[in-house]
Amino acid sequence: MKKMFAMLLALVMSLSLLTACGGSASDSDVEYVKDKGTLVVGITDFAPMDYKNDNGEWIGFDADMAKAFAESLGVKVEFIEITWSQKAVELETKAIDVVWNGMTITDEVKGLMGVSNAYCKNAQVVVTTADAGSDLKALSFAAEDGSAGAAALDAEGIAYTAVLDQSTALMEVASGSVDACVIDLLMAGAMIGEGTSYPNLVIAEELAGEEYGVGFRKGSDLIENFNAFYKAAYEDGSVMACAETYGIAKNIIAQ
Amino acid sequence: MSFWTVTTILADGFINTGKLFFLTLLGALPLGLLVCLASMSKWSPLAKLADSTSSKAMQWIAGFRPISAVMKFIVWIVRGSPLMIQILIVYYGPGLLFGLPLLPRFTAALLTFIINYACYFSEIYRGGIQSIPKGQYEAGEVLGMTSRQIFFKVTLLQLIKRIVPPMGNEFITLVKDTALVRVIAVYELIWMGESFIKKGMMWPLFYCAVFYLAATAILTFALDRFEKKLSYFN
Numbered sequence: 434m435k436k437m438f439a440m441l442l443a444l445v446m447s448l449s450l451l452t453a454c455g456g457s458a459s460d461s462d463v464e465y466v467k468d469k470g471t472l473v474v475g476i477t478d479f480a481p482m483d484y485k486n487d488n489g490e491w492i493g494f495d496a497d498m499a500k501a502f503a504e505s506l507g508v509k510v511e512f513i514e515i516t517w518s519q520k521a522v523e524l525e526t527k528a529i530d531v532v533w534n535g536m537t538i539t540d541e542v543k544g545l546m547g548v549s550n551a552y553c554k555n556a557q558v559v560v561t562t563a564d565a566g567s568d569l570k571a572l573s574f575a576a577e578d579g580s581a582g583a584a585a586l587d588a589e590g591i592a593y594t595a596v597l598d599q600s601t602a603l604m605e606v607a608s609g610s611v612d613a614c615v616i617d618l619l620m621a622g623a624m625i626g627e628g629t630s631y632p633n634l635v636i637a638e639e640l641a642g643e644e645y646g647v648g649f650r651k652g653s654d655l656i657e658n659f660n661a662f663y664k665a666a667y668e669d670g671s672v673m674a675c676a677e678t679y680g681i682a683k684n685i686i687a688q
Numbered sequence: 689m690s691f692w693t694v695t696t697i698l699a700d701g702f703i704n705t706g707k708l709f710f711l712t713l714l715g716a717l718p719l720g721l722l723v724c725l726a727s728m729s730k731w732s733p734l735a736k737l738a739d740s741t742s743s744k745a746m747q748w749i750a751g752f753r754p755i756s757a758v759m760k761f762i763v764w765i766v767r768g769s770p771l772m773i774q775i776l777i778v779y780y781g782p783g784l785l786f787g788l789p790l791l792p793r794f795t796a797a798l799l800t801f802i803i804n805y806a807c808y809f810s811e812i813y814r815g816g817i818q819s820i821p822k823g824q825y826e827a828g829e830v831l832g833m834t835s836r837q838i839f840f841k842v843t844l845l846q847l848i849k850r851i852v853p854p855m856g857n858e859f860i861t862l863v864k865d866t867a868l869v870r871v872i873a874v875y876e877l878i879w880m881g882e883s884f885i886k887k888g889m890m891w892p893l894f895y896c897a898v899f900y901l902a903a904t905a906i907l908t909f910a911l912d913r914f915e916k917k918l919s920y921f922n
Contacts, residue, residue, distance in 0.1 A: 478883055478886045479886075480886075513873060514873055514875070515873050516870075516871060516872075516873060519780075519871075522780050522784065525783065525784065526780050526782075526783025526784055526790055527783060527789065527790065528779075528780075528783070528790050528793075597882075598885075598886070600885050600886035600887075600888075601885055603888070604885055604888070604890060607888070608890075624888070629888070630887060630888025630889070631888055
C-alpha cells in the first residue's frame with residue numbers, strides 16, 4: 434500500500450512539473466511552428482476557398498495560399514478539417530496553428546483570436562427557390578449556427594433555424610423544409626445555379642458586405658509574418674494569379 | 689459521383705470506426721474487470737477503530753471502504769455525464785486548463801471510450817460475480833482453495849456465460865457511439881457521410897446506416913455462436 438501511495442504521489446508531482454514547463458516555453462509562435470516543422474491549418478470543406486480535388490488533395494484559394502505561406506516559413510503544411518464553432522478552442526489549445534477558411538472578420542472573431550489584414554471581400558446573400566416571393570418577412574429561414582449569415586439575419590430581426598453548416602442550410606432550402614437561407618456570396622456562386630447541385634436555387638438579395646481574414650493565436654508573431662508575406666505575394670502578382678484560378682479575382686482586396 | 693466512389697470513401701471512414709470499436713474493446717474489457725474488483729474491494733483501513741460494542745457512528749466510520757468509495761464515485765461521474773462532453777474534455781482539456789500539448793485526436797477519442805466503456809462493463813461484471821451463489825464460495829473455502837483459485841476455477845466460467853447477453857447490448861451500442869468522435873474531428877463513418885451534404889447529396893449519409901447494420905449483424909451472429917458454445921451445462 435505504501436508503495437502504491439508513493440507511486441501515486443510521484444505521478445502527481447511529475448504531472449505538476451509538466452504543467453510548470455508548459456508555461457515557460459518560448460513565446461514566439463513563429464519559432465514554435467518552425468521547430469515543429471509543420472504549419473497546421475484549420476479548415477472546413479468550403480469551396481472555392483478550401484476543398485478536395487479528385488485525388489483527395491486540399492485545393493482552393495485559401496489552401497493554395499496556405500501552402501505558399503508554409504513554404505515561405507520553410508515548413509510543411511497540414512490541413513485539418515475542424516468543427517467550425519470550435520475554431521477558437523482549436524487555436525488556443527494548439528491543435529491547429531491558424532484558421533484559414535474564408536473567415537469573416539467580426540468583433541466576435543477579433544475578441545477570440547488575432548486576425549490578419551483583410552484579404553478578400555464577400556457578402557451575405559439570401560438564397561431561395563426561383564418561385565419564392567421577395568418579401569423576406571414572409572419567408573422562413575435557415576442559416577449556419579454562429580455564422581455571419583446568422584448575424585445578418587439577427588440584424589434584420591428575422592427568425593431562422595440554426596443548422597450545422599452552410600451546405601446544410603442549402604440542403605434545407607432544396608428539401609423544402611425552409612423557404613430561404615443566408616450564406617456567403619462566394620459559396621452561393623460556387624454551389625447554386627445551372628450546372629451545379631442546386632440548379633433551381635437563386636440569389637434573391639444581398640444582406641451585408643464583409644471581409645475575410647486569417648485567424649491566429651492572440652498576440653502571435655505569425656500575424657506580422659503573414660501580413661508581410663501576403664503583401665509581397667500581392668505585389669508580385671501571385672495572389673491575383675491564384676484568385677483567377679478559383680474565379681474570385683473580383684473579391685480580392687488590394688494590399 | 690458514382691455509387692462505387694461513395695462506397696469507397698465511406699469505407700475509409702468505416703475503417704476508423706472499426707479501429708475505434710476493436711481497440712476500445714481491447715482496452716475496456718480488462719480495465720472494466722479491474723474497475724469492478726476495485727469497486728467491490730472490502731479494504732477498510734479503519735476497521736480496528738470499532739467493534740460490536742462501539743457507537744453507531746464509530747461503526748459507520750470503521751466500515752468505510754476508501755478504494756470502493758473512490759471507484760464508485762468515478763463510475764458515477766463517467767456513467768452520469770454525456771460521452772460527447774467527456775471526449776471534448778479529454779481532447780481540449782489539457783490544453784485549455786494547463787497549456788499542455790494535446791494528445792493526437794484518435795488517441796484522445798480512444799482513451800475516452802476505453803474509460804467510459806470500462807465503467808459500464810464493470811457494472812455488468814459486478815452483476816455477474818454477485819449472481820454466483822454464495823454457497824459456491826463457501827464450498828471452495830471448505831476445500832481449502834484460496835480466493836484467487838475460487839475466482840478463476842469456479843466463478844469465472846459461469847460469470848462469462850451470464851454476462852454475454854448484457855455485454856452484447858453494450859457492444860452494439862458501442863458500434864454506434866463511435867459516431868460521437870466526430871466532435872473532435874476524427875474522420876469516422878458519419879463524418880464522411882456528412883461531408884457529401886456539401887456536395888448536395890444527402891443519400892450517402894443515409895447509406896451509412898447500411899454499414900452499421902452490417903456490422904451489428906455480424907456482431908449479433910458472432911455473439912450467438914459464442915453463447916451456444918458456452919451452453920455446455922444445459
